[in-house]
Amino acid sequence: MNSKERISGELFSVDLCGSLCLCGEKRCQRIHHRDTEFAQSFTESFLRMYLRQSCLLLVMVCGLLASSTGFVVAKEAQPNEDPQIEQRMKTLTEQLRCMVCQNETLDASRADLAENLRKEIREQIKAGKSDQEIIAFLTQRYGDYVLYNPPVKKTTYLLWFGPFILLIGGTAVLYRYLKNRREMIKESPLSADERKRAEEILNA
């Protein structure tokens, strides 16, 4: 790594490659040292640190980039594929979540899993499977979580209807509040009795 060591003897070099957070981007770092054991222990501690510290941050950064700039482009070029199949696959995978980089669609993710699933979906389209059949194939394996558009069922009632309940509840509260306020500020003229009593108090 530094030039002093480079001069003073035989060097071992180790390439450290980690699939960054499994989200597709590969990062490499080469380290040089005379001692293989050092290199090995360095490798281990580096990877451990790498996984623990950088992953969360990088997932967030890569999610942000992916969502804001369309930074992530599918790695594999498929020039020989039928554009019709590709188009169908794209519309399908845009609605599906990559399980590795959970804020990316299967369409956008460069994770190995996503690539593998795109290949699987491509093959199923070629085999004449319908979109529903392909989605069923995936939900059987990965659960409803793969769907960006979750199905309406018992466990998702709160998800689907919660916002409407909040809206209705909020409107009701607001209506009551405004009504009470209007009543509070309504001017009611004093009756003759009240006027008389008020004058008595004021003149006393």
Place this chain on the structure above:
Amino acid sequence: MNKYLLIPLALFIGLAAFLFVGLSRDPRELPSALINKPAPDFQLQRLQEPTKTLSAKDLRGKVWLLNFWGTWCIACRDEHPRLIEYAKSKSLPIYGVDYKYANDTSDERTAAIQFLAEAGNPYTETIYDPEGRTSVDYGVYGAPESFLIDKKGVVRFKQIGPITDEVWYQKILPLAGQLNNEL
């Protein structure tokens, strides 16, 4: 009037409680679609003996653990020494699936054979899934993943990520013992 002042406070506490629970949960841990469902069948070559195959049906009548791993998977290397230790106790047979995806062109088989020879082999039997099909059938997305399968071939427990001592001794072993007593 004071009563109404408490409402925003109550709402805030409720929201804070929700968010607090959300913070302590790992978003990577998802309920498996496979729990209490039959383990998907496979028919794969054995890693070291390509002429022989192993299928999930061969293991009917046994309680066993299916562990998905690969030499490319860093967390699997972290888990490996513990698997060796667990395998020594012979309390639960561990079957390994060495997998990679089809777009990965590396020679995983050779690498895996070498890795097991060097680092030790905790697996009763290892099978090789070069296109990751079986891993997709099991819904694996965060290797290593392990599935505890009962005598009838039903998945009863799933661990995403490395098995820790806590998971092994407090969840997997007790459940395996219970499943062994089932008919």
